Amino acid sequence: SQRDALLEEKTALEDMVEGLQVEVGARYDSGFQFALEQLKIAFHDLDESKLGELDALSKIIDGKLVPFVHADAA
Template identity: 85%
Template sequence: MEVGARYDSGFQFALEQLKIAFPDLDEAKLGELDALNKIVDGKLVSFAPTNTI
């Protein structure tokens, strides 16, 4: 399995654990989570790679 797919699989597994440990969490909010998001000023934003050569 490729590294990216393994990383995503692990992230999805962590989300499933959150759903079990905290069943009252808002599923819509959990759906906004993504392994490639980053936190900026307390908010989730999509990761945008910079072109560094």
């Protein structure tokens, strides 16, 4: 029936959206890691342990890095 076809299409589209969200997240993180690698090369005297504390999702509040907290967890 048409309803079944639409439900199948909806499920397929939801699966596609989920896959794209995962891919975008992976690319975002990959870009962040690439930027960190560039920092290590350009500023070789940086403390790598400090760079290891950096996270693509951290926010800057009042000049300090603050870990990301998902709105559902707050």
